[in-house]
Amino acid sequence: MLLLAEIGPPAFDVDLALAYASERNLTGRPVYQRAACYLHPDAAAALQRAIALAAPLGLRLKIFDGYRPTEAQWVFWRFRPDPNYFADPRRGSPHSRGVAIDLTLIRADDGSELDMGTGFDALTPRSHHGSLEVSTEAQRNRLLLLGLMSTAGFDFYGNEWWHYQLFSPRRYPLLSDSAAGTKLMPAAP
Numbered sequence: 001m002l003l004l005a006e007i008g009p010p011a012f013d014v015d016l017a018l019a020y021a022s023e024r025n026l027t028g029r030p031v032y033q034r035a036a037c038y039l040h041p042d043a044a045a046a047l048q049r050a051i052a053l054a055a056p057l058g059l060r061l062k063i064f065d066g067y068r069p070t071e072a073q074w075v076f077w078r079f080r081p082d083p084n085y086f087a088d089p090r091r092g093s094p095h096s097r098g099v100a101i102d103l104t105l106i107r108a109d110d111g112s113e114l115d116m117g118t119g120f121d122a123l124t125p126r127s128h129h130g131s132l133e134v135s136t137e138a139q140r141n142r143l144l145l146l147g148l149m150s151t152a153g154f155d156f157y158g159n160e161w162w163h164y165q166l167f168s169p170r171r172y173p174l175l176s177d178s179a180a181g182t183k184l185m186p187a188a189p
Helices: 041-057 070-079 136-152
Strands: 005-007 014-016 037-039 059-065 100-107 154-157 160-166
Touching: 005 041, 037 041, 041 059, 041 100, 041 136, 041 154, 041 160, 100 136, 136 154, 136 160
Parallel strands: 014 059
Antiparallel strands: 005 037, 059 100, 100 160, 154 160
16 A cells, blocks of 8 residues: 655646666665656645745756655665764654655756756765855755745755755654555665
């Protein structure tokens, strides 16, 4: 039984650029075997609110990651066991509960990304909310994303401008790939 909602057009007017289904991510290799994005229904409803808030501004959301199976969280932890950027899988990540999303803003007319000062998954202090080491334009764009996501019902993570999650994420259960029914992870050898 699938406990999560699949995120993507036409039900969700978003652009999907799922980094962990390709080698264009910090590990340099695909972590997921297929490109699909899922969220808990509560997070999906908040995402719909964010989409609706961005549209009158001529903006859309570009999603890099949503639900992350617990197996994938272990891949990231083994790659970089840094609690400033990755939740220890023994405690669990909001992503592995289906209530976190990594995203940016794009222009609705041409799909170009707004300048956020760093790329997605740039795990440095420049990526922190409130960093003064990025341009004024990037600071404004980060604050715009923060405002849209906060108004829609998401909390933020201070070390990553792209990461948003529902408040009190621990009230949602951790989900493995098999428990969630998403079939994102490659079969074990």
